[in-house]
Amino acid sequence: MKPVIFIDGREGTTGLQIYDRLTPRQDIELLLIDEEKRKDPAERKKCLNAADLVFLCLPDEAAREAVAMIDNPNTRVIDASTAHRTAPGWDYGFPELSPHHRARIVCSKRVANPGCHASGFIASVYPLVQLGLIPPDHPLCAYSLTGYSGGGKKLIAEYQDPHRDPRHASARIYGTNLHHKHLPEMVHVCGLAAPPVFHPILGDYIQGMATTVLLRNDTLPGRPTAQEIHQALSSYYAGQTFVSVAPFGGDEPVIYSDTLVGTNQLRLIVCGHEAQTTVTALFDNLGKGASGAAVQNMNLMLGFAETAGLE
């Protein structure tokens, strides 16, 4: 019997991209909700409980409500929202972080899909903390470029509106209160003593991300060089399909944040010298930053090849 999959929020940005990756597949059965009833709690409840696995591609509050509607003990959940990423009983859906993360996802009933900015930050920082190159109480700084699809349908409409504010043509820093909603998961997953100083930056392009962590080598234990940090990350992720490390200094002399759009890849670029290092994670907010990662997690949970639907 093919596993039955339901995408709650299929009409949204993340949901649609999961749907597009799943429709060609013959190894699953997609449960589709009646278009008119897609926000009807009773109809959603029926679908949520009829499925073997559900993707929640909803605002946080609606995701919490959806989880509360599930009374079938066999229904497994992948939540793309921020609602459960640090919640007890949920596993963090980033399998490349460690064999432990991967093993948890494989048998999990509740997987929280990582936030997009958080994915970029954690991909760089988690291994360096594990390897002892960054102490958990190290004062970290990061910034993260994103396309506007990261803000869902509302932000896409705002940026694509022919009568939009002309200032949207310039990049804009947001999260200026320094309390971005991805900070708790960055701290929780990496085991940090305090959140990084973090600015997200929105550009006038639809898709693609570049998340950069800045390090002063003389403040790190053993004063590693940028090359040594590059070597450590390269060894850490050796053999992974979806996370890779570029040759030292990067693949090109500049870094375009839309380089990996349309893929489920996340590529780390380490630059610097004896005194300073930057680690930039390049990926697609709707690939490894959301929908691609969610499908990868589904593959692991249901015993499919990790790459199925993601080639």
Ligand SMILES: NC(=O)C1=CN([C@@H]2O[C@H](COP(=O)(O)OP(=O)(O)OC[C@H]3O[C@@H](n4cnc5c(N)ncnc54)[C@H](OP(=O)(O)O)[C@@H]3O)[C@@H](O)[C@H]2O)C=CC1
């Ligand atoms: N976009 C991205 O790059 C990323 C998004 N995410 C997260 O994924 C989740 C979805 O985001 P995104 O796809 O961008 O958002 P969108 O706004 O594009 O889509 C959300 C969808 O949920 C629907 N919806 C809202 N409330 C309900 C409800 N009560 N019942 C059923 N459907 C409902 C909306 O309906 P309607 O169409 O009528 O508005 C919409 O189709 C969010 O939590 C987001 O933070 C995570 C990582 C990256």
Ligand SMILES: CC(=O)N[C@@H](CCC(=O)OP(=O)(O)O)C(=O)O
């Ligand atoms: C451009 C933009 O607005 N991006 C969103 C993050 C998108 C994402 O990762 O969403 P969730 O954490 O909600 O799942 C933001 O920075 O709030």
